[in-house]
Amino acid sequence: MEMKAPLEHAEFHELCNRFGRAILVVVGKVESHEIINFKLFRAFRFGLQSIHHDLLKLRTEADRFKVLEEVVELANNTLMYFYDFQICMQNISYGDVFDSEVPSREPADPSCKVIINCPNHLDELIVYFSQETNWGMDCAKYEKEALEAYS
Numbered sequence: 239m240e241m242k243a244p245l246e247h248a249e250f251h252e253l254c255n256r257f258g259r260a261i262l263v264v265v266g267k268v269e270s271h272e273i274i275n276f277k278l279f280r281a282f283r284f285g286l287q288s289i290h291h292d293l294l295k296l297r298t299e300a301d302r303f304k305v306l307e308e309v310v311e312l313a314n315n316t317l318m319y320f321y322d323f324q325i326c327m328q329n330i331s332y333g334d335v336f337d338s339e340v341p342s343r344e345p346a347d348p349s350c351k352v353i354i355n356c357p358n359h360l361d362e363l364i365v366y367f368s369q370e371t372n373w374g375m376d377c378a379k380y381e382k383e384a385l386e387a388y389s
Contacts (some may be wrong), residue, residue, distance in 0.1 A: 280364055291373035
């Protein structure tokens with residue numbers, strides 16, 4: 239029998255608030271520096287915004303054990319995207335200086351998304367985050383509704 243600790247509503251709320259605020263701070267910083275490498279910064283930002291969106295959606299989930307498992311998965315994805323972004327930035331900043339490159343992450347699960355500073359790959363990631371994630375689909379829905387309402 240697996241034992242799971244109960245997650246109190248106040249603890250969950252505080253956890254989500256801290257996690258969400260931290261993501262939004264980074265999103266703001268990344269967005270304000272997209273001129274450095276537009277596609278790389280945009281893919282990273284879209285990934286974080288997708289995670290933040292899914293985190294907010296968990297507020298309506300009644301099953302607290304499911305919520306905690308989802309929060310752990312979202313936190314892991316966040317860490318992996320940060321790791322990927324750090325590798326890209328190291329390679330951009332120091333690759334030529336040291337005539338070396340840090341290899342990108344290679345997850346065992348091929349469905350995991352990896353941010354790699356390759357224009358074609360970044361285009362695919364941007365499309366994925368924009369069209370296939372809950373965040374991207376909701377953005378498209380809201381944009382369509384706004385266009386219909388104000389056209």
